[in-house]
Amino acid sequence: MKKLLTLLFLSVPALTGTAFAQSDYQADSVFIRKIFSNALSEGKSYEWLRYLTQQIGGRLSGSEGAAKAVTYTKSVMEAEHFDQVTLQNVMVPHWVRGAKEKARIVNGKQKIEVPIAALGGSIATPKGGITANVIEVKSFQQLRELGADKVKGKIVFFNRPMDATKINTFEAYAGAVEQRGSGASEAGKLGAVGAIVRSMTTRLDDFPHTGSLRYASGAPIIPAAAISTNAAELLSKTLKANPETQLYFEQNCETLPDVPSHNVIGELKGQRNPALYIVVGGHLDSWDFAQGAHDDGSGCVQSIEALRILKALNYTPNNTIRAVMFMNEENGVKGGIAYADSAKAKKETHIAAIESDRGGFTPLGFGIVGTSAQKAGIMRWRKLFSAFGIHELGPGGGGVDIGPLAPQGTVLLGLVPDSQRYFDYHHAANDKFEAVSKRELDLGAAAMAAMIYMIDKYGVE
Amino acid sequence: MKKLLTLLFLSVPALTGTAFAQSDYQADSVFIRKIFSNALSEGKSYEWLRYLTQQIGGRLSGSEGAAKAVTYTKSVMEAEHFDQVTLQNVMVPHWVRGAKEKARIVNGKQKIEVPIAALGGSIATPKGGITANVIEVKSFQQLRELGADKVKGKIVFFNRPMDATKINTFEAYAGAVEQRGSGASEAGKLGAVGAIVRSMTTRLDDFPHTGSLRYASGAPIIPAAAISTNAAELLSKTLKANPETQLYFEQNCETLPDVPSHNVIGELKGQRNPALYIVVGGHLDSWDFAQGAHDDGSGCVQSIEALRILKALNYTPNNTIRAVMFMNEENGVKGGIAYADSAKAKKETHIAAIESDRGGFTPLGFGIVGTSAQKAGIMRWRKLFSAFGIHELGPGGGGVDIGPLAPQGTVLLGLVPDSQRYFDYHHAANDKFEAVSKRELDLGAAAMAAMIYMIDKYGVE
Incomplete structure (x- = not known):
């Protein structure tokens, strides 16, 4: 406790004194404007x-696209003459979608094709697909209350929209999102033969939105897919009119053995404390049928760009600054785990890690995970950032890869x-991309480059 | 001065007392959440x-589209059972584009088609178009320094990008934007035969962005068009390589006599002060070759929606609340002027007017035009709005139509x-739309409905 108090007493004047002398505020303001x-x-x-x-394009872990993305981002950072660019080995899951999924609502003689996408990690259906009656639920509680009697042999349709x-x-x-993550196992436990999950979007459209599921240990393993929101509405309506409505779906996905892949790490060497690190990153993998522009190509290129900007402005970093392209955020986080394990093993002290994985949209703030003093220290920089529309510095989530x-x-x-x-x-x-x-x-x-600059200059204590 | 001081002393306690008693803050917070x-x-x-x-689609003043938009928005407000929906007569300019423009960069034997669009209000080129040498400038000052000797008989190419x-x-x-608004006259004064203006966008793309010009009284009247930013870059590059590069352009636009049109006004009658008005609006007209989704279809439908929401929540307005679809913002503001003239003639006291004409994007704030006390009063509501991401309440522009x-x-x-x-x-x-x-x-x-609610409840003094 004594040590903590001492740290607090030391850190508060340091923050107010060092970080907020008027001259520094002006200098920082000018430099951030340049950024x-x-x-x-x-x-x-x-x-x-x-x-x-x-x-x-698509860069799911283990795919050719993922491998190309490793090579490409390495080459970009080399072309930008970062001090060092390395690949970090990481074993990743290798799930493949196989032939495109098929699905039809079968309402008596009427058959309507609907867009679905297997959830990442799902098993395939048996050859020829599954055709079964459908039971629609809005929650796991509702599912459990229905019980095995009403669920057995059916496809459970999880249709609670995002609020x-x-x-x-x-x-x-x-x-x-629990419906996507755990729906299959919850349904499987009650004897369901498949799970169909309403896509995770507030829009009404024709795109199935995939994402990972996790099979619970010990629960029966059944195939699961996301269905577009328009098709979810249609299925729900059809079921109301005819509870005997069936769904046919067929998918061909498969989990292959893990394969080697890489995180890609570029760095600007610290001139004062080269063994202290500030990391900025995004994840290089994406789902297979998407270009992964917002999720998370944006975070990757923004991270490289943050270093490029600091270098272009001839900023001399005190600490070593790294841009990290994390592999496998979508279905395993193996890259994030490997990076942290390596940092620990090599005794690389990481002051701060910044992640961009919420899309390439107008930046409004940063969510901070740290001690109260660390959060308060960073939040005192709010005025510097708010000039650029970045109002929201406060407690929040960090990022899956830096976690x-x-x-x-x-x-x-x-x-x-x-x-x-x-x-x-x-x-x-x-x-x-569009x-x-x-x-x-x-x-x-720019927001991330500015945050790196402030942390590099003033620390986080 | 004494009167002013008295007003100030009266108004400050009124604002803090009435508007910000804790119970009201909570009630307002709850109601705005419902909105x-x-x-x-x-x-x-x-x-x-x-x-x-x-x-x-396109709804330029005087066009069939504009007339349809009047009928449509009137029918929407009637279907929402607003207390009254009326058309307000307004005479508007009637400029038509005619056959699609043509333009080519002529570099010796090489001819490259480039996308242009006549500026609103421009005259046509002579039949067969204009082919002339091109002089590129970045500013009016640079143009004037070149002088008539170097400008006469040429097309002036205004190529200063948005910063x-x-x-x-x-x-x-x-x-x-002065290049678009006044470039033609500035060039005409020095004997130019045409003006080409780099499109007003920071993007590099192939869309010409049109907009109004104003011919200065007494200056020679020459035809003017916007060129896409990609084509502007190409033209500039070509001119650097070959200063004798010519441009051909042909346009067929024409100003016809003014025609009758309408503002569309829907209202919810005030229960306490029916003769006091709060207006919310956007402009119904748009440029002819665009759907006018962000500019300003969004503002129109948001204004109707603001009233719909208040009605749906059974809010009883103290003052009469109007949604106004202003006609002719783009090339004349005749609708805005007619509305204000009518308000004055009928002695309709307008407490406040809100406009949405900056696109249907995530709302971040309101710009306020009013007395210091009025601005301060509204700015004290910041906390209520910031819960919804609306941080920026402060001095700013109002809107062209409400001006x-x-x-x-x-x-x-x-x-x-x-x-x-x-x-x-x-x-x-x-x-x-997409x-x-x-x-x-x-x-x-919702942001506008919330602002109407606060103003209706607490006033602006």
Whole structure:
């Protein structure tokens, strides 16, 4: 306790004194302005994203696209003459979708094709698919109350929409995504033969939005797929009119043995404390049938761009600054875990890690994971950031890939962009390059470069 | 002075006391939450916008589209059972584009077609078009320094880009748009035969972005067109390589006699002060070759939606609340002027007017035009709004259509959405329904409904 108090007493004057002397505020303000101007007038992230999405495309762990993305982002960071660019080995899951899924609502003689996509990690249906009666539920509780008698032999249709009235769409996602993550096992436990999950979006459209499921240990393993929201509405309506409505679906996905892959790490060497690290990153993998523009090509190119900007402005970092392209966020987080394990093993002290994985939209803030003093210290920089529209510095989530660094005492920061459009594209085929605005992307990269600069200059204690 | 001081002393306690007693804050907070929830779960503005943009399309003053838009929005407000829906007569300019423009860069034997669009209000070229040498300038000063000797008989190419480093894109627009508004006359004064203006966008793309010009009184009248930014880059590059490069362009536009049109006004009658008015509006006209989704179909449907929400929540207005679809913002503001003139003639006291004409993007604030006390009063509501991401209540622009109400002492408020994407679409053919996000549109409507509610309840003094 004594030590903690001493630290607190030391740290508070350090923050107010060092970080907020008027002269520094002005100097920081000028430098951050330069960061934003550079990003907006000479930014390269948009063209990198164009290549990553349009030339490479889907990048699911273990795929050819993922391998190409490793090579490409390495080459980009080398071309930018970062001090060092390395590949970090990581074994990743290798799930493949196989032939495109098929699904039909079978209402008596009427058969209507509907768009579905197998959930990541799902097993295939038996050859010829599954045709079964459908039971629609809005919650796991409702499912359990129905019980095995009413569920056995059927396809469970999880149809609770994301709550559109939440202002932050990630809250709405958090309130619905258990259906995708655990629905198959919950249904399997009661004897269901398949699970169909309403896509995680507040839009009504024809895109199935995939994403990972997790089979619960010991529960029967049944195939599961996401269905587009329009088709979910149709299925629900059809079931109301005819409870004997059946669904046919067939999918051919498969989990192959793990394969070697890589995190890609570029760095600018610290001139004062080369063994202290500040990391900025996104995840390089994406779902297979999407270009992964917002999720998370944006975060990757923004992270490289943040370093490019600092270098272009001739900033001399005190600490070593790394851009990390994490592999396998979508279905395993093996890259994030491998990175944190390696940092621990090599005794690389990570001061802070910043992640962009909420889309390449207008940045509005950062969510901070750290001690109260660390959060308060960073929140005192609010005025510097709010000049650029970045109002929301406060407690929040960091990021899935940087999460494994938390036990090492690393402060985590998640870039918080405007959330309104994210789930229009998330894990769906329309998450394309065209859905990204150059200015929004540039601003996010600048926001992260500015945060790196402040942390590099003043620390987080 | 004494009177002013008395007013100030009276008004400050009134604002703090009435508006911010803890119980009211809570009640207001709850009601505003209901407004946002209603918009996000039962919002109708997106479907109205779909019709306005996809079924009606371009709505330039005097066009068939504009007439259809009058009929349509009137029918929408009637279907919503507003207390009264009326058409207000207004004479509007009638400029027509005629046959599609043509343009070619002529570099020796090489001829390259480039996309242009006549500026609104421009004259046609002579039949067969104009082919002339081109002189590129970045500013009016540079043009004047060149002088008549170097300009006479040429096409002046205004190629100063919007400054991409401005965080607020409207600032960047303000810094460049004189080229479009006054470039033709500035060039004409020096004997130029035509003016070509780089499109007002920070993007590099193939869309010409049109907009109005104003011929200066007494200056020679020459034809003028916007050229896409990609073509502007190409023309500039070609001129550098070969200063004798010529441009050919041909356009067939024409100003016909003024025609009758309408503002469309729907209202909810005030129960306490029916003769006091709060107005919310957007402009119904758009450029001819665009669907006018962000500019300003969004503002129109959001205004109707704001009234729909208040009605749906059974809110009893103290003052009469009007949604106004202003006609002719783009090339004359005749609707805004007619509305204000009528208000004055009928002695309708307008407390406040709110306009949405900066696109259907995520709302971030309101810009206020009023006395210091009025601004301060509204700014004290910041906490209520910031819960919904609306951080920026402060001095700012109101709106072009509501501007004419200012001399009547009306407080003006302009909805301030995120500005990053606005000029990607502004006055260009890609300003389509698909460019609008339902959630963003809904949030803007809710923000305006919440502002109406607060003003209706507490006034602005």
